[in-house]
Amino acid sequence: MQNYDHQSIEAKWRAYWKEQKINEVVEDTTKPKFYVLDMFPYPSGAGLHVGHPLGYIASDIFSRYKRLRGFNVLHPMGFDAFGLPTEQYAIQTGIHPAVSTDKNIKRYREQMDQLALSYDWSREVRTCDPKYYKWTQWIFTQLFDHYYDLDEDKAIPITALKERFEKEGNLKVQAAHTHANSFDASAWQSMTAKEQAEVIMDYRLAYRKIGYVNWCEALGTVLANDQIKDGLSERGAHPVEKRAMTQWYLRITAYAERLLEGLEHIDWSDALKTMQRNWLGRSEGASIHFDIKDHNAQLEIYTTRPDTIFGATFMVLAPEHPLVSQITTGDQQGDIDEYLDYVKSRSERDRQSDVKNVTGAFTGAYALNPFTQVEIPIWIAEYVLMDYGTGAIMAVPAGDERDHKFAEKFDLPIIEIIDRTDYPNAGIEDKVGTMINSDFINGKPVLEAIAAVCQAVEDKNMGKRQVNFKMRDANFSRQRYWGEPFPIVYDDEDIATALPLAELPLTLPDSDDFQPTAEGASPLARVTEWVELPDGRRRETDTMPAVAGSSWYYLRYMDPGNEDAFASKSTIDYWQDVDLYIGGAEHAVSHLMYARFWHKFLYDLGYLPTDEPFQKLINQGMIQGVIEFIYLKKEKTEGQHHFICRSMASDFDEEELVRIPVPIEYVSAYGTDDSYLTTEGIDGFIKWSPSYKDAIFEIPDGTYQKGATTVTGNQKEFQLITHSEVGKMSKSKYNVINPDDVIGQYGTDCFRMYEMFLGPLESSKPWDTNGIDGVFKFIRRLWRLYFDENGTFAIDRITPASKDELRILHSTIKKVQEDIERYSFNTCVSHFMIAVNDLKAYEVQKLEIAEALVVLISPFAPHIAEELWHQLGHEDSVHRAQFPELNEDHLKQSEITYPVSINGKKRTEAAFSVDATKEEMEAEALKLEAVQKWIDGKTIRKVIIVPGRMINIVAN
RNA sequence: GCCGAAGUGGCGGAAUUGGUAGACGCGCUGGAUUCAAAAUCCAGUUCUCGCAAGGGAGUGUGGGUUCGAUUCCCACCUUCGGUACCA
Structure with a gap:
């Protein structure tokens, strides 16, 4: 019998597809378009896992x-x-980043091709x-x-x-900006060119x-903030400190409101939308001015x-x-000086790791409550952040837990202002209760x-209502090559x-020194012939962060x-x-936020027809690996490293x-739960890590050292049990x-189907090769449907398919179609298995069934489908075929088997014709022997019949 | 702390609108085929009582709504992910 090779x-088919350029796509207005995008990878040295x-x-x-459904797919x-x-690798090895x-x-390309991914x-x-x-x-x-105009909202x-400043200054300009002062037209005109440039800079979107900066x-x-984990750099876990530097920023905050609102109109998971909402952190409140006693400043x-x-x-x-x-x-x-010194000495990490500890110092100054003129002492403290709000709080x-702790520590007064006797479970920050001790608002609910x-604040000109966002403008400068x-x-x-x-691109100059300069400037600063222009001007030496290129790549495709536009209007x-759009959740905020921001900006400029880039987004889960550990005693035994079996670990303290x-x-x-090292495994491990070559490996029954076993018990094989943990796959x-x-070992088709079969796309799961045999068997079984026992291709081209065969086919079409549409690929694989198992009952497959099945499975297993398609006599590729049409008539059955329950518990089954009336079914059901037994001596209260579903008899 | 997602056999998981819980696969058990093995095929496999027929329990825990709950509501527990002095 011919087996599937x-x-x-x-x-063979990969070569054929390449030669036929089957994956190349051109704009075709006769077909509806569909754009399917993967998050493009960072090509690391490790390759794909x-x-x-x-x-x-x-x-x-x-x-x-x-x-297959007739779409023109990009x-x-x-x-x-x-x-x-890549740059760190270059610093270590001297290999130019462009080369690596x-x-x-x-390497990535080879691996992707091997997966038969149909990229153009x-x-x-x-x-x-x-x-x-x-x-x-x-x-x-x-x-x-x-710049971002708030009146035009674009x-x-x-x-x-500039024209407006020339005419009327900035008094009436409603714009996103970071400029502190107001000026009229004459003030603007009297500024120097440099002063004007500085003002304008405070309005630019870049x-x-x-x-x-970190x-x-x-x-x-x-x-960037998201490159820091627990106060250390994500890469390399180095300490990070705050430093003042002139940097480029993008005014993403100008788009905060639209970035928030846009989430309402796109099909993303709630989890992801919530993450973006939290990141934006919109809050409504008021900014209020307090006079300072004996000072002009407010x-x-x-x-x-x-x-x-x-x-x-x-x-x-x-x-x-x-x-x-x-x-x-x-x-x-x-x-104050002492406190400022203390703050300076604290790293980002200290600040984050001890938030419970309250610190602060008194300035000696007092603010005046704008309503009552009561004097309020002004303190400074770390827990108030300069770059949120105004950098100052009342x-x-x-009403606030942090303020409460601070007051207790420094013995400051606490005035109760909300009566919450009606809300015994409310926290102090909940917006419930009735105001007390609060002047004109006494008695009002919160x-x-x-x-x-x-x-009142607005009426009396003490301040105004204000909306704030947690999100800050993003630092866009990197001191890198x-x-x-x-x-x-x-x-x-x-x-x-x-x-x-006309002068773009400004190409990156060649260099072989990728270290930043001692002052912290980018390596580009060393390339003086590039930095200094003949006319005396000089170039910016910082470079853009990685998020720049990924913020618009989907448009370039x-x-x-x-060469004349990032993409033509017609495309x-x-x-x-x-x-x-499918990709990992690790990009949930930064990449997706920036891409949305740039998209909206280009939309404002009239280059794009829509204002959201990604209509539907799915975060695929992570496939994790099992990490295997062995236990090493911290203290050496007779100068040697000493490893012990997991079963002995409980005898020791964790330390x-x-x-x-x-x-x-x-x-x-x-x-598995009881993974272990054999003596061969230990030998391999020692060879790999020679510093342990003389180490002792101990199990309850004996020890192994330098190739020799001392087994005291009667255990036949030396097994040092390891500790297993599920975690990220990592080098x-x-x-x-x-x-x-x-x-x-198994082939691409098998690998593709198995990865899908592992579970829902969105959930994370550990990689487990054990189950792959099931999919491998399935593929061979599928193959055998098309061949007789002599290995000859055998399809019945004459006999029409029976009712039953058509039912198998059409129920598969229905389920596969529905499940692909809802991205449930694991259940699709199950349906294929069921179809093949059912069709196996027929010795020779009918043409009609055989062809449709090949097309159905071709998105999952493109190679075997192509082979069978050609064996069936087709000249063109199966990937240019049409998805089989569902005919619901073939699914209709003349009889339906109903579960019959008594009081909600299934007791028996009964088959009824599809056109039996409820009355007939009820009468028949009550006559069933099994039903009689259960309702004996009881009164029937109700019979519930859901057509096509079930029958339930209520009796007591 | 806050926000989000999820808890189902020995394992991965299925059950789309409240309607036969455990599809499909792995693993395991028994059998067929074979000189033997691989491969393939057949039967069984939630737990529990029982030789069986047939019962009982059962979707993290406790309650509720319903003729009927893995699905809806309330409270709690656990795990994972995000986030954190954001005023």
């Missing part, structure tokens, strides 16, 4: 399915090729390619040359803003300002609880607040009180200008070769936006042992499973 068949392809396979199945892939790891990037991409590679993009980053730079120049050219000394660069605070103003017993400024130096009194100067110990105070250079030059007055399109009008990860190839029964845990190995 995946090696030769898969290779079995976890990466999960999303790629799912999106590929969906793409192939949509093609399904591209590219590489997010700028970034820190090329090599890594080549003629559309590949790489963010590090000058032809690509020309347009990344161009979008940056557009951000630089626009981005407007800076030239229009702007420069001094900011406190500086990582060891990496020599600024890090103190502006932001609060979400203006109703609690009569309970404000002290004010707190952030230590960096500019007023601190002005208002501190002579006798408090010492305290502290209400009775929500009314908030409104009343807001109104391997990124897009900023298309910006400075003149001798340090006025920044963007390069015109529409028209990747275009954008055709492809519109992404219909389905006495360390867990050492072991590469999984040495472990027997890998992934450092030595638990990476390479898809190439699995594919080599």
